Amino acid sequence: MKLLILGATGPTGRHLADLALRSGDSVTTLVRNPTALGDLAEKVTPVTGDATSHRDIAAAAAGQDAIVSALGRGNSVRADGLFTQASAAVIGAADEAGVSRLVWLSSFGVGSTFAESSATQKTIYRTLLRSIYADKEIADNRIRSSGLDWTVVYPTRLTHGPAKGTYSAGDRLPMKGNPTISRADVAAFMHRAAHGSDWIHRSPVITD
Template sequence: MKLLILGATGPTGRHVVDLALRAGDSVTAFVRNPAALDGLADQVSLATGDATSHRDVSAAMAGQDAVVAALGRGRSVVADDFFTRSSAAVISAAEEAGVSRLVWLSSFGVGHTLAWSSPAQKLIYRTLLRSVYANKAISDESIRSSGLDWTLVYPTRLTHGPAKGTYRAGDRLPMKGNPTISRADVAAFMHQAAHGREWIHRTAVISD
């Protein structure tokens, strides 16, 4: 599969890159700084640019079979319209290029998933993460309304632990406390979803 990975140097995206290479995919890594790929430049096709730029994303989109987007704001709790602008760029570029498959990383607690959150989760989502989650909610609805074969992925609190392979995934999951899931497991789910049809036009909530 020819796979375009957005956010390829991020903490989740890098796991997706590694998994895709091990699976034999032809990987195009969309990055701001190629040096952050740490020696993988000779194993992937590099596309340098801004994920909010239609021109930059469109240039990387041509000839791809699927897109995995693991974009994030790092430690920032200010959205700055990043997710709405990047989703708009990805949707328009994909439609122009005829690339239908998109697996997009969101967050549990965004949009309608807030209703399933535990009290501890709601407190965090409605305060510290309010700006980012509000922007993600708009972005997610834009993707749902697109003509793409989308999958929206809603992980609980992300950790840097190793992949366990025992996570739960469903359209809805019961929550207690403030559960977690490793970025490595999230990446494994996203890569698998991109290769299959089970999760097309579905919201995937995932957690340990």
């Protein structure tokens, strides 16, 4: 499969790129600075560009089977419009390039999933993550309203632990406390979703 990965220099995106390569996929990455890919640069097709640019994404998406976005803000709690701008660019570029499949990484607690979160989670989402979650909600709704074969993924709090492969995934999951899931497991789920049709037009919640 030919995959365009957005956010490949981030921790989740790196797991995703490594897994895709091990699985035999052809991987293209859109990055501002190809040197940030490190040793990955020799194994993928790096395209220099901006994930909020329609033109850059359209160029990178040409000939791809799917776009998988693992974009994130790192340790920042400010969105700065990343997700709203990137979602608009991705939708337009995917249509222009003729790519219908999109797997998009969001966060549990965004949008309607907020109502399903625990009291502990709600406190965090209303305060520390308020800016990012507001931006993500606009982006997620825009993607669901697009004509693409989308999947919007909602992981709980991300960790840097190893993949366990024992996480739960569902349209709705009960929450207690502030559960976690490793970035490696999130990447594995997104990769599997891109290769199948089970999660098309669905918004899976995933957690350990």
